[in-house]
Amino acid sequence: MNMKAQTVAxxxxxxxxxxxxxxxxxxxxxxxxxxxxxxxGASPVMAHSLAEIExxxxxxxxxxxxxxxxxxxxLEAMLLAGRTANKKGIPVILDPVGSGATAFxxxxxxxxxxxxxxxxxxxxxxxxxxxxxxxxxxxxVDSSLSLADAHVDAARGMAGDLGCIVAISGPDDCITDxxxxxxxxxxxxxxxxxxxxxxxxxxxxxxxxxxAGKDLLEATVSAFGFYGMCGDMAVKIADKPGSFEVxxxxxxxxxxxxxxxxxxxxxxx
Amino acid sequence: MNMKAQTVAxxxxxxxxxxxxxxxxxxxxxxxxxxxxxxxGASPVMAHSLAEIExxxxxxxxxxxxxxxxxxxxLEAMLLAGRTANKKGIPVILDPVGSGATAFxxxxxxxxxxxxxxxxxxxxxxxxxxxxxxxxxxxxVDSSLSLADAHVDAARGMAGDLGCIVAISGPDDCITDxxxxxxxxxxxxxxxxxxxxxxxxxxxxxxxxxxAGKDLLEATVSAFGFYGMCGDMAVKIADKPGSFEVxxxxxxxxxxxxxxxxxxxxxxx
Amino acid sequence: MNMKAQTVAxxxxxxxxxxxxxxxxxxxxxxxxxxxxxxxGASPVMAHSLAEIExxxxxxxxxxxxxxxxxxxxLEAMLLAGRTANKKGIPVILDPVGSGATAFxxxxxxxxxxxxxxxxxxxxxxxxxxxxxxxxxxxxVDSSLSLADAHVDAARGMAGDLGCIVAISGPDDCITDxxxxxxxxxxxxxxxxxxxxxxxxxxxxxxxxxxAGKDLLEATVSAFGFYGMCGDMAVKIADKPGSFEVxxxxxxxxxxxxxxxxxxxxxxx
Numbered sequence: 001m002n003m004k005a006q007t008v009a010x011x012x013x014x015x016x017x018x019x020x021x022x023x024x025x026x027x028x029x030x031x032x033x034x035x036x037x038x039x040x041g042a043s044p045v046m047a048h049s050l051a052e053i054e055x056x057x058x059x060x061x062x063x064x065x066x067x068x069x070x071x072x073x074x075l076e077a078m079l080l081a082g083r084t085a086n087k088k089g090i091p092v093i094l095d096p097v098g099s100g101a102t103a104f105x106x107x108x109x110x111x112x113x114x115x116x117x118x119x120x121x122x123x124x125x126x127x128x129x130x131x132x133x134x135x136x137x138x139x140x141v142d143s144s145l146s147l148a149d150a151h152v153d154a155a156r157g158m159a160g161d162l163g164c165i166v167a168i169s170g171p172d173d174c175i176t177d178x179x180x181x182x183x184x185x186x187x188x189x190x191x192x193x194x195x196x197x198x199x200x201x202x203x204x205x206x207x208x209x210x211x212a213g214k215d216l217l218e219a220t221v222s223a224f225g226f227y228g229m230c231g232d233m234a235v236k237i238a239d240k241p242g243s244f245e246v247x248x249x250x251x252x253x254x255x256x257x258x259x260x261x262x263x264x265x266x267x268x269x
Numbered sequence: 270m271n272m273k274a275q276t277v278a279x280x281x282x283x284x285x286x287x288x289x290x291x292x293x294x295x296x297x298x299x300x301x302x303x304x305x306x307x308x309x310g311a312s313p314v315m316a317h318s319l320a321e322i323e324x325x326x327x328x329x330x331x332x333x334x335x336x337x338x339x340x341x342x343x344l345e346a347m348l349l350a351g352r353t354a355n356k357k358g359i360p361v362i363l364d365p366v367g368s369g370a371t372a373f374x375x376x377x378x379x380x381x382x383x384x385x386x387x388x389x390x391x392x393x394x395x396x397x398x399x400x401x402x403x404x405x406x407x408x409x410v411d412s413s414l415s416l417a418d419a420h421v422d423a424a425r426g427m428a429g430d431l432g433c434i435v436a437i438s439g440p441d442d443c444i445t446d447x448x449x450x451x452x453x454x455x456x457x458x459x460x461x462x463x464x465x466x467x468x469x470x471x472x473x474x475x476x477x478x479x480x481a482g483k484d485l486l487e488a489t490v491s492a493f494g495f496y497g498m499c500g501d502m503a504v505k506i507a508d509k510p511g512s513f514e515v516x517x518x519x520x521x522x523x524x525x526x527x528x529x530x531x532x533x534x535x536x537x538x
Numbered sequence: 539m540n541m542k543a544q545t546v547a548x549x550x551x552x553x554x555x556x557x558x559x560x561x562x563x564x565x566x567x568x569x570x571x572x573x574x575x576x577x578x579g580a581s582p583v584m585a586h587s588l589a590e591i592e593x594x595x596x597x598x599x600x601x602x603x604x605x606x607x608x609x610x611x612x613l614e615a616m617l618l619a620g621r622t623a624n625k626k627g628i629p630v631i632l633d634p635v636g637s638g639a640t641a642f643x644x645x646x647x648x649x650x651x652x653x654x655x656x657x658x659x660x661x662x663x664x665x666x667x668x669x670x671x672x673x674x675x676x677x678x679v680d681s682s683l684s685l686a687d688a689h690v691d692a693a694r695g696m697a698g699d700l701g702c703i704v705a706i707s708g709p710d711d712c713i714t715d716x717x718x719x720x721x722x723x724x725x726x727x728x729x730x731x732x733x734x735x736x737x738x739x740x741x742x743x744x745x746x747x748x749x750a751g752k753d754l755l756e757a758t759v760s761a762f763g764f765y766g767m768c769g770d771m772a773v774k775i776a777d778k779p780g781s782f783e784v785x786x787x788x789x790x791x792x793x794x795x796x797x798x799x800x801x802x803x804x805x806x807x
Contacts, residue, residue: 028568028584030297030338034464039510044464045367046297049340052371059370069568071587098583101597102590193791195572195582241577242787249511253462299566299607303733308779313733314636315566318609321640328639518780522731 026068295337369399564606638668
């Protein structure tokens with residue numbers, strides 16, 4: 001299926017079935033992630049207490065784990081939720097916010113990757129590559145490769161070694177499962193000037209994966225394309241961060257087949 | 270007093286006296302609940318530490334307890350705040366977010382209802398009816414009753430058994446103290462596409478009850494009517510969720526006697 | 539240097555160097571403080587776990603400590619972060635939200651002031667003066683002084699005794715290091731009807747101080763002036779709190795030399 005038709009189909013399914021997305025996420029973005037999911041047509045729930053985490057993940061269609069303001073007790077909840085999601089067979093999206101900035105963050109992400117089957121690891125390049133351990137060959141910048149090519153190469157290596165989809169946000173997004181690689185050109189730099197836009201993409205990936213069936217790679221790519229496209233639409237309405245955020249939420253709610261046909265910019269590599 | 274005049278009077282009193290509303294609420298909506306209360310003219314405070322909860326409730330004019338992201342230590346704070354509010358004689362509004370979804374939530378709400386005198390239980394139908402225990406007759410759907418009538422009947426039964434006002438949000442809101450029943454038709458479905466709008470209604474009920482004196486039933490009904498009416502006004506300004514939320518806050522701040530006279534849609538049953 | 543040129547220069551430096559501001563702040567305003575810092579051109583990070591606090595403060599250019607929803611474990615994190623910032627020599631901005639309202643808040647702020655070298659104490663008058671202990675001479679309202687003069691006098695006394703800059707928000711802001719005193723007339727009452735605007739000013743002071751070098755007094759004054767001026771600009775675009783907040787964020791992002799030249803209203807006393 002071509003990616004435009006795929007994206008239209010998945011978006012329609014999100015809007016029709018309103019999948020419940022369980023978020024264990026950071027304090028900064030709880031409100032914006034909930035609003036992003038609601039605008040998209042999904043149903044967000046935030047819960048982190050060990051007293052209810054298994055039950056809550058148990059009724060969800062996807063799980064988002066985001067370490068943005070992590071503390072030790074939250075890590076336990078994330079691990080328990082991840083294992084519950086694995087038992088149930090629902091997708092697990094991991095957002096390694098700030099991985100690499102502190103040892104605690106990097107190690108927390110490693111533990112989650114070790115103890116749960118993560119479906120999609122979604123972050124920016126520095127976060128994702130902070131996780132490239134000795135077992136992961138980050139082949140560095142080969143003289144015959146551009147920097148972008150090197151990134152793609154390293155991402156593919158990580159995806160293969162981790163056994164999950166690696167999805168890197170940047171000027172050009174790179175999404176790979178270790179064999180196939182997609183590039184998404186949608187999105188605008190103003191998106192980096194509003195807090196929670198990256199985290200909201202992880203939630204959006206969860207919503208698309210929740211309704212995708214087996215091909216989580218294409219669902220992740222569609223989510224990236226649609227989300228970035230809504231950024232492209234919003235910046236035409238408002239080019240400053242306060243009003244841009246408002247317009248962006250509006251676009252997540254209103255964008256549809258017409259915009260996808262005209263603006264979605266996904267390519268397979 | 271007719272409900273329009275009552276609503277005008279209570280709103281004026283909120284704006285004049287700026288009652289301090291103590292919120293022990295969930296992480297997702299702390300910001301939006303604070304902004305809703307400020308727009309309305311009330312003074313929000315958020316505090317949850319056991320080290321200060323009694324003092325903080327002690328200077329407040331109303332208490333909101335909302336279990337949206339509850340954990341065990343927060344439940345202790347809610348119970349202590351509730352007992353403090355009871356001693357002081359200020360209204361306690363309980364928002365049972367997600368009750369019924371997990372046992373921990375349902376049991377937490379039951380404990381609050383058992384150990385504190387709750388003035389108003391405000392939620393949607395599934396949350397509220399998840400609390401209907403063996404002692405509460407939810408008479409089910411009698412063949413002679415429409416579904417709405419059955420809800421009203423069950424709500425009235427719960428209010429009588431719990432000894433508190435039961436206020437259910439929905440396409441038609443239903444508010445009852447076990448004997449009198451009011452219906453509010455104000456409000457718009459887009460309000461369900463913005464996170465924290467329901468929780469903000471609980472905070473608004475608290476602000477109205479804080480200045481109401483004895484008749485908390487009519488204060489709750491007025492709060493529902495005014496709040497829903499601001500949703501009706503906002504959707505005429507902006508019909509997508511990002512810009513709708515902005516317009517809704519603006520309307521809470523600016524709506525007054527003229528709009529109430531023309532748009533408030535409350536009926537006694 | 540005159541204060542307009544100083545403000546232009548500091549703003550340019552924030553936008554160019556994007557200083558990392560580490561915030562240990564309250565749940566209500568984490569999202570808005572992050573957006574305010576991003577709009578300004580700074581880089582926010584929120585982290586509060588004892589497991590990473592030293593590392594995180596260690597890579598930051600300024601620290602904000604805000605007690606708005608404090609609990610005991612967070613106080614420990616604030617103290618550790620404060621000591622780390624002191625060792626590293628980066629500015630520490632303390633926002634004593636609600637100090638005076640409960641003993642726990644007042645005592646928490648006192649402990650931070652005792653155990654860390656705070657660069658700037660930023661709050662409203664009642665918060666700041668709640669901290670005037672026996673060692674601080676709050677000379678009271680002398681019959682020969684207007685109320686405003688008495689405030690200035692008390693603020694100067696506190697700054698001298700505490701050995702930090704005291705910066706008080708109000709209709710006229712008062713900023714002093716115990717010898718020099720500045721007054722800022724920028725700002726609009728609507729700013730008090732949006733939650734987190736005061737806390738966002740503390741974060742803005744941190745961003746300006748992060749790039750200021752030695753003269754933190756003038757940096758604090760510039761931050762107050764620029765921030766209040768963006769409020770003055772925003773209220774011309776939107777005069778209700780929902781849309782005002784959006785416009786205010788936009789102005790923090792777009793305001794520059796032209797507006798500063800025409801609107802900044804700072805005076806040395």
